[in-house]
Amino acid sequence: MAADILPRLCMHYSVADVEIRGCEKTCAIVAKAVPATEEDWQTEYLAPILSIKVVADMDEAIAHINRYGSHHTDSIITENFSKARIFLNEVDSSSVMVNASTRFADGFEYGLGAEVGISTDKIHARGPVGLDGLTSQKYVVLGDGHIRQ
Structure with missing residues (x-):
């Protein structure tokens, strides 16, 4: 699913000059994505920067949100x-x-x-x-x- 959605989403973000930071899977899908650090998951940027993590399932998504959100x-x-x-x-x-x-x-x-x-x-x-x-x-x-x- 991420391979279908992320390129289209990130094309729109690129036009709006939003920097994408991502996990290894995100970086493999989105060429312009910068590797995210542990600090990125915990940061409210107050800038046009978006961190994207591709997760395996709902449980992993909820765990990530509850830890870093x-x-x-x-x-x-x-x-x-x-x-x-x-x-x-x-x-x-x-x-x-x-x-x-x-x-x-x-x-x-x-x-x-x-x-x-x-x-x-x-x-x-x-x-x-x-x-x-x-x-x-x-x-x-x-x-x-x-x-x-």
């Missing part, structure tokens, strides 16, 4: 509803999405009003805490290729 927002593109449910349940992020842009991860989009901050921690209220303060939320977004522009 920001725990903020993660999305899967799939037509397999049972795989989508596994992703939704096992990815440890505050927002998980199926077939939708991660740009929907926004307090306003969730109907919470203006966003004043973002927390990926599971720690919440200080001081007197009621039942509400003892819970955390996980947002689930199901889409059909929806994007936010």
Whole structure:
């Protein structure tokens, strides 16, 4: 699958001057890809750089996301509803999405009003805490290729 998808995706990224960093498999498929380091998997670049890791299966993908991800927002593109449910349940992020842009991860989009901050921690209220303060939320977004522009 990666051999079919990555060249087409990376062609678009190349036009947009996005640098691709990848695992050995990615570099074998995408000629312009730079070998990724361990640090790359843990970096939020704040620049047009994308790290791509080709994985063998869903379990490896979820393990990679849970180890290296920001725990903020993660999305899967799939037509397999049972795989989508596994992703939704096992990815440890505050927002998980199926077939939708991660740009929907926004307090306003969730109907919470203006966003004043973002927390990926599971720690919440200080001081007197009621039942509400003892819970955390996980947002689930199901889409059909929806994007936010």
